[in-house]
Amino acid sequence: MKIWAIGGGKGGIGKSFVITNLAVSLSKKNKKVLIVDFDFGGANLHTCLGAPIPQKTLSDYFTKKVSSIDTLISETGIANLSFISGANDLPVAAELKPEQISLALTQLKKLPYDYLLLDLGAGTHQNTLEAFILADNPIVVITPEPTAIENAYRFIKSTHYLLLKKAEERLKLSGLVSQVMQEANKYGIRTPRDLVDKINELNPKEGSLYKKNIETFNLKLILNQARTTGDIDAALGVQSICTKYFGIKASMVGHIDHDNSVWQSVRKHRPVLLEQPQGLLVTTFNKIIQNLEGNEDKSPAKLLRTA
Amino acid sequence: MKTNHQQNYYELLDIPINADQESIIDAYKKARTTYNPNSPALYTVFTKEEAVELIKLIDEAYSVLSNQFKRKEYDKSLSNKTADSVGATPPNQTQSKVFSEFEERLKNETTFSGTFLQQVRLYRNLTVEQVAEVTKISRTYINAIESENYSKLPAVVFLRGFVSQYAKILGLDPVKTSNSYIKIMQENTKK
Numbered sequence A: 001m002k003i004w005a006i007g008g009g010k011g012g013i014g015k016s017f018v019i020t021n022l023a024v025s026l027s028k029k030n031k032k033v034l035i036v037d038f039d040f041g042g043a044n045l046h047t048c049l050g051a052p053i054p055q056k057t058l059s060d061y062f063t064k065k066v067s068s069i070d071t072l073i074s075e076t077g078i079a080n081l082s083f084i085s086g087a088n089d090l091p092v093a094a095e096l097k098p099e100q101i102s103l104a105l106t107q108l109k110k111l112p113y114d115y116l117l118l119d120l121g122a123g124t125h126q127n128t129l130e131a132f133i134l135a136d137n138p139i140v141v142i143t144p145e146p147t148a149i150e151n152a153y154r155f156i157k158s159t160h161y162l163l164l165k166k167a168e169e170r171l172k173l174s175g176l177v178s179q180v181m182q183e184a185n186k187y188g189i190r191t192p193r194d195l196v197d198k199i200n201e202l203n204p205k206e207g208s209l210y211k212k213n214i215e216t217f218n219l220k221l222i223l224n225q226a227r228t229t230g231d232i233d234a235a236l237g238v239q240s241i242c243t244k245y246f247g248i249k250a251s252m253v254g255h256i257d258h259d260n261s262v263w264q265s266v267r268k269h270r271p272v273l274l275e276q277p278q279g280l281l282v283t284t285f286n287k288i289i290q291n292l293e294g295n296e297d298k299s300p301a302k303l304l305r306t307a
Numbered sequence B: 001m002k003t004n005h006q007q008n009y010y011e012l013l014d015i016p017i018n019a020d021q022e023s024i025i026d027a028y029k030k031a032r033t034t035y036n037p038n039s040p041a042l043y044t045v046f047t048k049e050e051a052v053e054l055i056k057l058i059d060e061a062y063s064v065l066s067n068q069f070k071r072k073e074y075d076k077s078l079s080n081k082t083a084d085s086v087g088a089t090p091p092n093q094t095q096s097k098v099f100s101e102f103e104e105r106l107k108n109e110t111t112f113s114g115t116f117l118q119q120v121r122l123y124r125n126l127t128v129e130q131v132a133e134v135t136k137i138s139r140t141y142i143n144a145i146e147s148e149n150y151s152k153l154p155a156v157v158f159l160r161g162f163v164s165q166y167a168k169i170l171g172l173d174p175v176k177t178s179n180s181y182i183k184i185m186q187e188n189t190k191k
Helices: A015-028 A045-049 A058-062 A090-095 A098-109 A126-133 A146-170 A176-182 A192-202 A204-215 A229-246 A260-267 A280-294 A300-306 B009-013 B021-034 B048-065 B068-083 B093-108 B114-123 B128-135 B139-147 B156-170 B174-190
Strands: A002-007 A033-038 A081-084 A115-120 A137-142 A218-226 A249-257
Touching: A002 A015, A002 A126, A015 A033, A015 A045, A015 A081, A015 A115, A015 A137, A015 A218, A015 A280, A033 A045, A033 A058, A033 A098, A045 A081, A058 A090, A058 A098, A098 A126, A115 A126, A126 A146, A137 A146, A146 A176, A146 A192, A146 A204, A146 A229, A176 A192, A192 A204, A192 A229, A218 A229, A218 A280, A229 A249, A229 B021, A249 A280, B009 B021, B009 B048, B021 B048, B021 B128, B048 B068, B114 B139, B114 B156, B114 B174, B128 B139, B128 B156, B139 B156, B156 B174
Parallel strands: A002 A115, A002 A137, A033 A081, A033 A115, A137 A218, A218 A249
Antiparallel strands: none
């Protein structure tokens, strides 16, 4: 089973829209797809899918009302596409621990599906990032607005930091990450790359371990709501800045042109690919899937599994 | 953060050290759009000043790497830095003499006619198409600038912009070049 997760910092940039339509595209290719709403506290994926408000949600799993996660699966009415609704009870969502997230993921991975698609919430909560770094394809959605890009950077920086902390824990390193970050201003650290460079300077042996760990992470960028070629240039700028200045490899896997049929379909509670099966977006999503399939081999999830 | 991150010119343009002229131009074009100081991608990562500094560095990288003579010198200084240049191949003497003569002329030239611009372009190993691609000036205008076909050229205010852009790509001083070009044109059209 392959895990694809979509995050991106800012709300309202089309994360649920993108993942729903990726799911529909995959299901049309005869792949069995399970899409899970991991937006804790803001779950609304059922609306994108045109499914009724579900009776059971991830809340029931986290509060142990249900014993096994597969009892939460609802059918969407779309062939090959099932889904699990998100935890919407605020107290449950607020008290979730990262360990619960990774445990849920471990159980989801055992289910008989080809793809597990995770719709992550906005923001950089550790629970969100926890799921993000475990994906084979960690995908960040951006729109050409400065606010969306700013939040995407924050999201990517937080991801980078969590990867370092995880590596530190797993490899039992000496705790330089927090030490250096406490003196971030003194050392002039502004980017994740500065942080790793500083660690490398202080302790080359650990530095190279951190570097190796980060190098295996390859995040994917999707630009949504592109209107001009300038928008695409901006997204390529984000890709270049992540790779060169953050030291975290990013690959742009596609852009989705601004299209009025999108918001119209959201209002109709129907995935746009089903509303417009002959539309241009079908080709767009197929291309994105092709690119995602093309470069997902070196994922941290796999490395963690083999380590 | 240092905007250049101590990158060398090749790293700035994201090209391998043995990149050919064409890839240098492509990379430069790409770097200029990617690192346009007004791009929303740069906002919050670089300050306005850093963004401007970065684009200047990219221009500088291009002006050196696109010039065979300067590039050779630069490569030498790079390998000196890394490996004390043991066993570096000595430059071809006659070739570098021709280069340095033309370089000398470039430094001291004060009159920039169309013919001269064309000579510089050929010396830089650039085609009209490549210049057009980078500067976004149409080939017709570039040809007209070079052949001094004044009737085909736009009003002076636009022409000044075009010649400045063109001069930049050629590694010439844009103000000096455009002033001189327009002065020559005005003298010629008076006759």
